[in-house]
Every structure is written in C-alpha cells, then in structure tokens.
Amino acid sequence: MTNATVEKTTTRAAVPATAHTYLPQARVRTVERSGRQAPADAPVKMGVRNLDLFYQDFHALKGINLEFPQNQVTALIGPSGCGKSTLLKSLNRMNDLVAGCRVEGEITLDGEDAYRSLDANSLRRRVGMVFQQPNPFPMSVYDNVAFGPRTHGIKNRADLDVIVEQSLRDAAIWDELKDRLKKNALGLSGGQQQRLCIARALAVRPEVLLMDESTSALDPISTAKIEDLVGELKSKYTVIMVTHNMLQALRVSDKTAFFLLGEMVEAGDTDDIFTSPADPRTADYVAGRFG
Numbered sequence: 001m002t003n004a005t006v007e008k009t010t011t012r013a014a015v016p017a018t019a020h021t022y023l024p025q026a027r028v029r030t031v032e033r034s035g036r037q038a039p040a041d042a043p044v045k046m047g048v049r050n051l052d053l054f055y056q057d058f059h060a061l062k063g064i065n066l067e068f069p070q071n072q073v074t075a076l077i078g079p080s081g082c083g084k085s086t087l088l089k090s091l092n093r094m095n096d097l098v099a100g101c102r103v104e105g106e107i108t109l110d111g112e113d114a115y116r117s118l119d120a121n122s123l124r125r126r127v128g129m130v131f132q133q134p135n136p137f138p139m140s141v142y143d144n145v146a147f148g149p150r151t152h153g154i155k156n157r158a159d160l161d162v163i164v165e166q167s168l169r170d171a172a173i174w175d176e177l178k179d180r181l182k183k184n185a186l187g188l189s190g191g192q193q194q195r196l197c198i199a200r201a202l203a204v205r206p207e208v209l210l211m212d213e214s215t216s217a218l219d220p221i222s223t224a225k226i227e228d229l230v231g232e233l234k235s236k237y238t239v240i241m242v243t244h245n246m247l248q249a250l251r252v253s254d255k256t257a258f259f260l261l262g263e264m265v266e267a268g269d270t271d272d273i274f275t276s277p278a279d280p281r282t283a284d285y286v287a288g289r290f291g
C-alpha cells in the first residue's frame, strides 16, 4: 500500500501484551459485524503523494504517501493534533476555505489530480463528507436529503422521491423515517440525525465518503448502527474515516494508517497494524500507551 507497508514486512514491532489481551475479543466482533473480505488487489480510488500541508508557517502534514483502495474502509488513527482531520479535509479540498493553508504534492481521484484537474465543487460532489457533530439543516427530513440533488438541478418530484428513499435506505434509516419525512430533522435523536446526514451526503451519489469522527458524539447503540452501516456502505462507496476509537477501527476498517506529529508512521492492513505493526510507536499507540 505504501512505502511504510513495504518496510513492515521486514521489521515487526512487538505489540505489548496489553494489546493482545483485548484485541482478539474485538476481532471476533469485527468479523461478525463487518463481514469484511477485502480484496488484496482493489484499485486505488484516491491517492496521496508527497503531500505537505502548511497552515501559514505551521507544517501540519509532512511528506504523506498513502493510497485508499476502492470499496474498502480506511481508518486514519493517531493522537490529537497529529493531522488526521487535516488530511481528510485535504481529500475534498475543504482546506481551500482556510486562509493561509497551502498544499504541496498531489492528491488524485481515479488518477486525476484533485487540485489541478478537477474543480472543487465537482470534487466535493464525488467526495462527500460527514462531520463529528450531526448537523442537519433546520428543515424537513425529506428536504435535508433532497437538498444536494436540488442544488445540482434535479427538480422533478418523482426523481427526488426515488433519490430520497434510496439514500435513506442506504443510510439504514428508511424504516425509521419513512413516516416522518415531513417532520423537522431537528426533532430526531442524535443517532438518527447522524444517519440522516449520511443519507444527505449519499444523495448526490458520491464515490468516496469521508467520515470525521462521525460517531464520537453518539451513544453506543447509535455508534453500533453506524459501524454496521459503514460495513454495508463499502459495497458502493470508498470510505475513509478518522477515529479515536481503536476498537472501532478494528471493527470496521480494512486498512489503517497511523499518524504522529504530522507524519504517517505506517499504513497497511488493519489486522497487521493492530497485531504486528512495524514501528514501535504504532505498537505503543494501539496498545493504549499514549494518545
């Protein structure tokens, strides 16, 4: 997957016993819940090459090289401030909106340069994002989901009906909301609001879904529903998620990349990163020794 992955085959860092004691149990749930069978040779959906990102003088991302395989879930992990969200926001050019932010290197979507060949709006339609806090618009459930398609010129009611239903189904919330489509979205629970926001992101038929700690504000049951959902979404979408919850990364991701102080320490198959990482810093982090 990356240079770091290649190095990993030659040197393995010992994961402290504390990690081994809890990881196998988490793994049992992982396999049951995600049912993942990630193909080893999936095509690269998005690629990051020699990426450096500066917030004015601050060097927030340093020489990042990483590939995101199509129809797989990649988790970005690392301690607070290591640059996970910055990388996520670079993938759909949300950082364009930050004054003084400068990006060097290359980010590709299906091999096309996301900064030089694609305009930001079409990139963001293809690379959707769900944030930490559920942020439905203060309007009906239906209008929340129809908002993006309407913005893209779809006005026909029957067409919108189909999109709204399919998006809510894809977000695993159709059954809960089909009789409440006209109700204000702000009246939903936090977990329902977040799945509605996922439906809203899916309504413009993105190819990649970015999730920035999208369950951290939710209760365990809502979190489990969204984790299940992510396992299903990858049949249609490429998912890239930032998470502080290492068991969540284990449960739902195929690939994991570990970041520290703006650098990517290593990336590879999630199983390998958690059970036999190449770098002792990764071993310490996944064992909960810091972060």
Ligand SMILES: Nc1ncnc2c1ncn2[C@@H]1O[C@H](COP(=O)(O)OP(=O)(O)OP(=O)(O)O)[C@@H](O)[C@H]1O
Residues within 6 Å of the ligand: 055, 058, 060, 078, 079, 080, 081, 082, 083, 084, 085, 086, 087, 098
């Ligand atoms: N708009 C900004 N302007 C200046 N510095 C920023 C900006 N956004 C982030 N940073 C800095 O860049 C670094 C990386 O931040 P980022 O939010 O990407 O980290 P993170 O790993 O996602 O952290 P967390 O897990 O706490 O969300 C931090 O030092 C942060 O203070």
